[in-house]
Amino acid sequence: MKRNDWNHSNTTGEFIMLGFSNLPEYEVPLFWVFLAMYLVTLSGHLTIVAVTLADPILHTPMYFFLRNLSSIEICYTLVIVPKMLANFLAKSQNISLPECAVQMYLFIALGTSECFLLTVMAYDRYVAICNPLRYTLIMSRALCLQLVVVVYTTGFILSLGITVLIFRLPFCSSHEINHFFCDIPPVLFLACSDTHTDEILVFVACLLALLVPFLLILISYVFITNSILRIKGSEGRKKAFSTCAAHLVVAVLHYGCAIFIYIRPKASYSLDKDKVVSLIYTNVTPMLYPMIYSLRNKEVKGSLRKVMRRKVSFKKKVNF
Secondary structure, eight states: OOOOOHHHHOSSOEEEEOTTTTOGGGHHHHHHHHHHHHHHHHHHHHHHHHHHHHOGGGOSHHHHHHHHHHHHHHHHHHHHHHHHHHHHHOSOOEEEHHHHHHHHHHHHHHHHHHHHHHHHHHHHHHHHHHSGGGHHHHSOHHHHHHHHHHHHHHHHHHHHHHHHHHHTSOBOSOOEESSSSOOHHHHHTTBOSOOHHHHHHHHHHHIIIIIHHHHHHHHHHHHHHHHHHTOSSHHHHHHHHHHHHHHHHHHHHHHHHHHHHHSSOGGGOOHHHHHHHHHIIIIIHHHHHIIIIITTOHHHHHHHHHHHHHHHHHHHHHHO
């Protein structure tokens, strides 16, 4: 059979997700493990969104951006994890071509938006520590809203370009995706035509979305570290380091996994290894972010206790 245009020749119009079908005896245990992780992830990020909205003390630029980060993580995991969980138990692991394209588009859009948002958060910390007297003037509500709009707009436009670039390609009669979701490398691997130009364009887009923002974060932290070291008093330095370290850990986890997947030579690709790394950044790291970034933060914990006391007090009044 010739490597013909699958988009036109295949009558089912579906991809088959191989996922972890090579480990059938572990699929049910894996389902329960990742379901538990997903529920923890959702509860953690929903808590952050609710608390930062409920307590006026947390109505600051830092927590505004943090709320957006948690919102992205909620949507980000929603795009990937429910389908992955369903495939653990389903006999048929098919996904239609449009569904695959939408999943890839949303995944790239949200992931790219998170990259840019982490850069904006680094800028916020830079202004707060390096220029504290002008912080409220610089990081105005209008600027914060504008930055978030730019973050989402850039992410969704860039994602549209990448998705259209990939799904305009002809796909071969072999349409088994060696992955648990429609990611760029495994889908691009199924294309019949010469994909050299497409790979270069995707690589350039990934450089813009990953490497450039990450370098900007690292540069900002050079200035931040220099300013922190000049702070008099160990308590002030400790608080500044604590806030910045949490953000830096989240950035390293996010960018580290993404750079490993998308910015490396094609010859070193291993779809089986990529699946393991993808499991980390779609399931493990989103679960850890609330614990790393917020739920260890004294202000967030104090606000959470305050909100819980209000809830208990309200229930007592209703019952009375």
